[in-house]
Amino acid sequence: MVAVLAATGLLVASPLTAATAQAVEAPPLVYVAMGDSYAAGSLVLPAKEVFTCARSAVNYASLIANQVHPATFRDVTCGGATTTHFAQPQPGIITGTAAPQYDALSADTTLVTVGIGGNDIGLVGLAVSCVNLLPQPVGTSCKATNTAGGVDKLAQKIDAFALTYGTVIEQIRQRAPHAKILMVGYPTGIKKGGCWPVVPVWASDADYLQSALTRLNVRMAEQAQAHGATYVDLATPSIGHDMCKGLATRWIEGLIPNVVTNGLVPLHPNAAGLRNAVPTVLAAAGLAAPTKA
Numbered sequence: 652m653v654a655v656l657a658a659t660g661l662l663v664a665s666p667l668t669a670a671t672a673q674a675v676e677a678p679p680l681v682y683v684a685m686g687d688s689y690a691a692g693s694l695v696l697p698a699k700e701v702f703t704c705a706r707s708a709v710n711y712a713s714l715i716a717n718q719v720h721p722a723t724f725r726d727v728t729c730g731g732a733t734t735t736h737f738a739q740p741q742p743g744i745i746t747g748t749a750a751p752q753y754d755a756l757s758a759d760t761t762l763v764t765v766g767i768g769g770n771d772i773g774l775v776g777l778a779v780s781c782v783n784l785l786p787q788p789v790g791t792s793c794k795a796t797n798t799a800g801g802v803d804k805l806a807q808k809i810d811a812f813a814l815t816y817g818t819v820i821e822q823i824r825q826r827a828p829h830a831k832i833l834m835v836g837y838p839t840g841i842k843k844g845g846c847w848p849v850v851p852v853w854a855s856d857a858d859y860l861q862s863a864l865t866r867l868n869v870r871m872a873e874q875a876q877a878h879g880a881t882y883v884d885l886a887t888p889s890i891g892h893d894m895c896k897g898l899a900t901r902w903i904e905g906l907i908p909n910v911v912t913n914g915l916v917p918l919h920p921n922a923a924g925l926r927n928a929v930p931t932v933l934a935a936a937g938l939a940a941p942t943k944a
Contacts, residue, residue, distance in 0.1 A: 684712030690766035
């Protein structure tokens with residue numbers, strides 16, 4: 652009987668021992684954040700770096716790190732970055748030089764977030780070209796300009812760029828083979844039909860501008876799936892919080908940023924936009940912030 656009980660005890664204890672061993676062997680969280688000004692939270696105060704990358708101390712990556720306490724956290728997001736600056740140095744916005752963002756990766760990296768692509772396709776330049784201070788037809792439509800002759804030149808540019816997302820994922824995997832890679836999409840920028848003159852973009856151009864942002868997100872999601880990464884959808888949870896909304900509601904700034912919302916860069920996320928990205932990114936990473944007692 653003792654032998655039977657002992658054997659039974661061993662059978663019960665064995666799974667617990669295995670689980671304990673797995674917990675002990677789990678690698679420490681080493682988190683690298685990469686990307687452009689949307690990921691950097693450019694000039695959302697307080698800033699942890701101003702002159703080279705205009706990087707915020709409360710961008711979504713920093714907020715995540717503050718909650719989950721990784722063993723190592725490297726934030727190399729940088730305002731103005733393109734995918735070229737992942738492999739090459741980036742001249743600072745005011746002064747200095749940012750190292751290639753791939754340099755932050757290491758063999759022990761376990762989590763990478765990447766938000767990139769807007770500067771590669773000229774997203775901000777497109778938005779500026781859509782501005783018309785006077786009502787139609789006095790002005791020039793950015794949609795008409797980009798689709799002249801029945802060919803959407805911007806859509807073609809986005810589609811041609813799409814494969815670069817796959818290259819980025821594979822380059823990250825070479826340097827960080829054990830990392831979970833999250834490709835973080837862009838939030839919703841402007842509501843259907845826009846809100847001229849609050850944001851001085853004609854209705855058709857507002858829809859064209861948002862369609863370009865949506866197309867970029869779709870291509871990012873496709874490449875993430877094709878290359879074994881995870882796409883993080885920030886567009887859906889930010890619906891209803893676009894640049895047309897009031898100070899208490901919007902997560903992205905219009906052409907005239909507002910100190911009240913702590914968003915000093917036009918057409919970029921404000922403090923609320925960065926803060927509200929955190930739960931979505933955490934969920935995609937399979938992480939949860941420690942519960943408060």
